Amino acid sequence: MDGALLLLDVDGVLNPVRRSSPRFRRFECVVEGEGFRLLLDPRHGAKLIALRRETGVALTWATTWGERANQEIGPKIGLPPLPVVPIDGDPPRPHGVNLKTWHVAEYVRGRPFVWLDDDLGPADLEYLHGHPGVGDFLVVAVDPRDGLGDAHLDAARRWLTTPRRQISW
Template identity: 55%
Template sequence: MKPLLLVDVDGVLNPFSRASPDFRRYECTIGPDSYTVHLNLRHGARLMELALKTGSELVWATTWEHNANEWIAPRLGLPELPVVPMTPRGPSERGESFKTPCVADYVDGRPFVWFDDHLWVADEEYLRGHQGVDEFLLIPVEPRRGLTPRHLALAERWLTLSGFNQGRG
């Protein structure tokens, strides 16, 4: 089974601080709402490189859901990606993010790395106790900075050392 690389948008690919010159500003309209996002084209290439090197599958794990394929993917040079459905749930069990049960249901026993700006101890505890969740690495991203080469290197090292990419070039 291919490992998964789960990627959030806001706070990860779209940092909340003033964007550096590496980022380009976009205005996105989804239904009646407009959003300003700042995206770095290099993120797309780096995520694709990580997926290829580690034999992983990139997946959106964001409240943007399928809108990420329309608005984010093309601006980062990414293909259309699968999407973790963010179906509304009841109150949290342990203080975990509202996205965590959705991720737990989606992974179906596959190993995964999750880049998100809202990952806490409660999320790890929830995932460790959820049937159908096996090995994983949570990579909390500081939302003002967004995704960095250090985050990608952590994911690559974990996937490589765990042996999930054995037999891949």
């Protein structure tokens, strides 16, 4: 889908809270003097790049890791540097709406997107549906205990390859 984005979260998606499979490897990193333990599947990068190749989607970080995702996460799973949704500040937003949701709504500028995240709920979907400048989108909920799996990528692939009708008012 031309111009579409695939928004990637890190914690809970690429970095699950538990080692749900032997495919995940342990990594350590230090960010601003604080140590982090990561569980990452090195095959995720190749799978995401294949999805990009098949659908033309632009892989984009949508994580509070920000640019650090390009330094600490991407290289460990085989991803090149990706654009980053800037998530800075704490803008006013309705109760129950995730901090990232406001920033994503401002970033997409009408482009269709698939968002892989583990921490979005009904308030986030309502906010996105009602926000000017947000067009077609699919949120793929990832269980933070298990992280990203093939079924999540298959859902994204199906949505990205399904023709959309343009609605004119």
